[in-house]
Amino acid sequence: MIRVLLADDELMIRAGVRAILTTDPGIEVAAEAGDGREAIDLALAHRPGVAVLDVRMPKLDGLAAAAEIRRTLPETAVVMLTTFGEDDYVARALAAGAAGFLLKAGDPRELIAGVRAVAEGGAYLSPRIAHRVITELGGARLARTATARERSASLTPREKDVLALVGAGLSNAAIGRQLHLAEGTVKAYMTTIMGRLEARNRVQAAIIAYEAGLVPGPGNG
Template sequence: MIRVLLADDEALVRAGIRAVLGTDAGIEVVAEAADGREAVDLTVAHRPDVVLLDVRMPVLDGLDAADEIHRLVPGTGVVVLTTFGEDAYIARALGGGAGGFLLKAGDPRELLAGVRAVAEGAAYLSPRVARRVIAELGGGRLTRATAARARTAALTPRERDVLALVGEGLSNAEIGRRLHLVEGTVKAYMTSLMDRLDVRNRVQAAVLAHEAGLVVD
């Protein structure tokens, strides 16, 4: 059972998201928070597998809450809920503790997929979010793409395969099944990739995979 904490300052939005999560028998909402500070405190108390955080919340916004949760409860995955008008917030969060980015107005199936992916230790970017993040991060898409291709040029074919599947949001176990590798080998590849590519987390690795053209939208 995947235990989820839901944080949004609008009760109606929380109810809608809770209803979507309730369609999956493998997901349980264990707590709800109306602001970022409460989200951090409840995460420490309940130790959920995943926290869903709205970006704009009182007391402490979702991105600061994500940073604190990552520091205090590193075993809990964080998914940030955003809207198209908040691209800059997504770019800022890439350097923090969030492992997933979803649109509130997106397909409900993406919400379920994102929660499951982050619970399994993978990164998850809504396809539309991924495209906007890439555009936001670097002014010119061509410049970003060229830089990303240069950073990944020295990777072996197998390393490129692993990075591409990270970009698709797959967990280590799923990558292992896809490439016929044991999970420990995938973990070793990930450690090496993150060091060689100078990325801090799987989200940054996933964005780099998109920028380098390794992921087919």
Template sequence: MIRVLLADDEAMIRAGVKAILAADPGIEVVAEAANGREAVEQARAHRPAVALLDIRMPQLDGLAAATEIRRVAPDTAVVMLTTFGEDDYIARALGEGASGFLLKSGDPRELITGVHAVAAGAAYLSPQVAHRVISELRDGRMSRGAAARDRIDALTDREREVLALVGAGMSNAEIARKLYLVEGTVKSYVSTILTRLDVRNRVQAAIIAYEAGLVDAQ
């Protein structure tokens, strides 16, 4: 069962999102919050697998709450859920360590897919957000490619192989099956990769993998 924290200052939005999640028997909303500060406290108390946070909330916005949740509940994956698709929100959300970014205007099935993906250790961006990120990376790839390749030089061949699969969006379980490894071994590889690359999460590692040419975006 995937335990989820849902934070949004609009009660009707919370009710709608909760109803969508309730359609999946493998997901349970264990806590709700109406502001960012409450979301942090609920994350501390319930330690959910996934926290769905609206970006614009009173007292503490979703981006600041994401940072605090990473501190008080480091095993909780954060997904930003918002109506705003501007590039600056996307960049800030990923910079704060979010594992996913979903638009409220997207297909409801994306919500369930995203929750399952980040709970499994993968990253998930809605198709609209992924398009923006890929376009931005493509536009600036040549200027950042050399720096990214320098960063992955510190990795072993196996670690680069794992990083490429992280960049392809695979979860730890999928990587384990692909490389015939134990899932715990993959988890250790990913942890080491994040440390050596000095990044917060898989999304940021995946960006480096793309910039370094380990994986191509379609």
């Protein structure tokens, strides 16, 4: 069972997210918070597997709450809920250690997929957010694309397969099942891939996969 902390200051948004999550029998909403400070307190009390945090909240915003939760509870993965125009928040959330980024107006299936992916140690980027990050965040898209393709060119075909599935949000166990590999083998591949890509974490590797055109989605293919 994946235990989730849900934090959003809007009651209707919280109710909607809770309703979506509870359609999955493997997910339980263990606690709900209305602000960032309460989210931290409840995370410490309940130690959820995943914290789903709104970016904008009173008292303490979701980004600061994410950073504190990741610092004090590194076993708790963080998913940020954003609106479409909050590109700068996505960049800051990356730095805070968030492993998932979802749009409030996105497909409800993405919410469940994202929570499951980060709970299993993966990373999940809403395809629209990933495309927005790649095309607009920080500018210099062509330079980033060229760099990503140059780095990924050093990977073997099998390593590219693994990286593409990382970009799709799959955990090591799920990648192993899809590629018929032992999870330990996938971990070994990931060590090599992260080194060659000079990626600090799995989310960076996922973004490089998008930038290099390895992951189907908006703007790719």
